[in-house]
Amino acid sequence: MTAGVLVTAQAVHLPGPGSPEDPLLALLAAGPAVGPDQAHLLLGRKGLLYKEPSTRLALCAVHRALGLPEGKPTLPLPGADRTAVVVSSNYGNVATVADVVREERAGSGRDVSPLNSPNASSNVVASTIAIRWGFTGPNLTVCSGETSGLDAVGLGALALRAGRADRVVVVGVEPDDDTATSIAGPLRALAACVVLERSEPGRAGVLLGRVHRSEHVDDLLLDTAEIDDHVGPTSGARGVLQVALAAAWLRAGGQPGAGAGVVCGGPADGHAAVHLSVRGI
Template identity: 50%
Template structure:
């Protein structure tokens, strides 16, 4: 592992993707050119193998990561050369809440033997992060963040600590929430918040320069706590369909900002954005994402979620 780095050192944003069913890049930067598939159609991106028993939030996260890595549809043809030393940090407050409620209801009504072996693993709050690590072979630290409205940028902050502290070479940071009836009802109980919960995922690949086998020239700085609600970076980065992403918001917005910066014809026209998330109860976090004046000469297109 590399030596510990300065806490304020910017990290490279090597790739990104946003996956909100039905939305395209025209609706939300970082999304695919064609409407993003639903969890039921995740086989179109991932192939059929390994999806049995996977919850909608896990399927959405897998689709977003698959696209951010620039992988062709279907199962992996060979191990990923950059998987060793790669951490996975997932932000999701409600990702498995439907399964937890279902398992508890089944146990109360019919006993423990009524719980399906396919449902039991999904009762773990770390099921999304572990599913990503198993599918792609990431053997670095594996974390789940369930810290409320700041979860997305809390995940970015933890990924920075892992990388700058020498615990991981690079990190896959995911924010994902489902939109099932139970998750939507729980999200609706939050005080002072409006807008329906939007099911979707965002992912950013972070690391020091050279940690990933491609460069974009986009970096993000340290995560900063704020006492006031941050202003939206730009109208194009607002949450989708009049709703909100709750714990996934920080990562979705960071991915959308990176996609917007990468697509800008003139780097000086959009030098940086400040991305924020949070609410009055959980507080607010912000992170700055910027683009170098000169694009990397060896930029390799990375997935449909990353505008080339």
């Protein structure tokens, strides 16, 4: 029998003025959401030098989801062994990539700072999360367009079912820098995180169904327009944000058998969907 997957924790880090007061988002609030330049107030200063805004936001969301006290964690973190990381971000490091190209065109590769060049890797957010908390499972980044967030959730669940990890931290994050918005249009800088674990027989919690491709977009907990009204465009972070909202909503008042559907995507990329349900809370 294929093992089920539980959403065991969730958080959203949504900094900036005018952060929404939507009751669903309030369920995820674990403290003030500091901006990337103030991330040290939550994370401590060590390890943040030269980190991009999207990396700092993602670290804040994971920190909140894991329920850690302020400051640099003491390693080894309990449960770090065989914890995987899957990040969804379509524009997370695009500003660094553009800067590196401009610097090389204006001079040479020697003009690129060795402290900044690691940020040109598309996997920099996932690898930074893994290094910070000593996670030893696989770490990877998904950038598959409007379905990217749910694609990342699906890959995290697959890693659990395949026995590649015992816990998976899934993060959706996007920046709002000038380079990213010049490509994507308006973006809201935020990070959302869900923690996935295998469901043992009889274990209560919010059960995650299988992520699948879908053209049915009418069974939503929050549809795309509503999320954009409350938060703003979130691109690759949207699917993870939706799952975090659904899990928080079900955990707060769901009865056994209750459920919520999540769909993300668009005409260009198609749609991905997943169903969450309550089991014995």
